[in-house]
Amino acid sequence: MESPFAPPVVESDVDLRPYNSFGLPAKARRLVRIRSEADLRWVVNHPDWGRASKFILGGGSNLVLTRDLQPLVLKVEVPGRRLLDAGDDWIVEAGAGERWHDLVMWSLEQGVGGLENLALIPGTVGAAPVQNIGAYGVELKDRFECLDTLDLMSGRLVSLDKAACHFGYRDSVFKQHLAGRSVILRVRFRCPKRWVPELGYLDLQRAQEAAGIAQPTPAQVADWVMAIRRAKLPDPAVIGNAGSFFKNPIVTAEACRAVIAREPHIVHYPLDDGRCKLAAGWLIDACGWKGKSVGGAGVYEKQALVLVNRGEARGGEVLTLAQAIQASVFARFGVQLEPEPVVV
CATH class of the missing domain: 3.30.43.10 (Uridine Diphospho-n-acetylenolpyruvylglucosamine Reductase, domain 2)
Known part of the structure; x- marks a missing residue:
């Protein structure tokens, strides 16, 4: 009963x-x-x-x-994890309140690969689709199957597939017209049983070469990812931060050529559609912001893309620092940086 x-x-x-x-x-x-x-x-x-x-x-x-x-x-805070057999794939299901990194580690313990490039990303499972989290050559949408969300107006439970979520670069339908209108309860991911490592990211290739492992396991790739993240990014449990604070700006090929003409060493990545992604961290660093502070808010010494709480920072100080960085980058490069976090 x-x-x-x-x-x-x-x-x-x-x-x-x-x-x-x-x-x-x-x-x-x-x-x-x-x-x-x-x-x-x-x-x-x-x-x-x-x-x-x-x-x-x-x-x-x-x-x-x-x-x-x-x-x-x-x-x-909805809990729960479940592994379902789907023929050639595994379906990994988790409650929205589960910690994302815990789910990645749990899936590896079950012998399931596919989420390892997203290891150590802070936050919960339910927040991951909202942001379409991504790292080291993999985005959440690449492994996404579907999710269950409850409409706050009608009380109707709806299952949304990848197309319905309108995933974009650090974007989804939950940051657009469903923002604040529905609550994600459960998320499912499709991971192939015939796992193939995603090692296109340069730092991962270097880690593989250093380890001398031609055919790594998912757990080994996860170890490399975590080592790279720990070397570059502060642990929020030690230094308050929200990870990468700005999106890498995507510009037209013409705009990219104009920036390169002024700054030949700028880090950039050509995209399949002809546009170009610029490294926001490089732009910020080039403007001299690394290590600088506004009140209790500062720019992390090891990675200019990360803003940190140096102790007793207030939200207004973080916002002031972010706006100053945006103005500085725009004045020098003509590029507008867009924050990743939600500012309330």
Whole structure:
């Protein structure tokens, strides 16, 4: 016999510093933890909370908080992992509240390869499709199968496939017209049983050469990825940050040639459609920002693409620093940098 449903508790004045990887000070006036579909339906059907404005919070690894949150915060903590046999592939399913890196490690423990290039990316499984996370030659969309999301207006549970998610570069339908309108509950990934390593990224090729391993396992590739990330990026548990703060700008071939004419050493990557991706970190570093600070917010000494909390930083300081970097890069290169994190 199933135990009766116990509705979630609506908490008041919740400190959000533990729930954003920057460690920025802010409070949620009201917060409810969503650990199941039933919890979310309780909120949607509640006579008061159902009509209230809402803010969806996952792992907080892609968030800059500049103020307290007045909407009802839905802290998504849905657990669960499952492995399904799909013939030539494995389907890896996980609750939206699972930590992303834990899922990657768990899938490797099950003997399933495919997610290893995305190891050590902070955040939750439910937030990963929103951002279409990517690293070292692989994006989430390359392994994505489908997800279950609940519409906050109708209460309808919908399964969305890759096409419906409209994945783009660090973008998806959840950052566009579904922003704040639906909550992801579960995500599924398709991983081929005939695994082939993705080693196109230069640093991975160097790691492979150094190891002298011609045919690595998924776990070995994951080890290389984690070593590369740890060498370049700060651990949010030690130094508050949101990972790469700016997207690598994509410009036309003509604009790329104009920048190269002025800066022959600029790091850039030609794309299949004729456009060019510029390395945002290189642009920022060239403007002299590495190691600089505004109040408690600073640019990481080892990677100019990462902004960090040097201690007691406030969201406004992070935003001021980011805007100063944008203005500096635009003045020198004529390139507009776009932030990756959501600024609230």
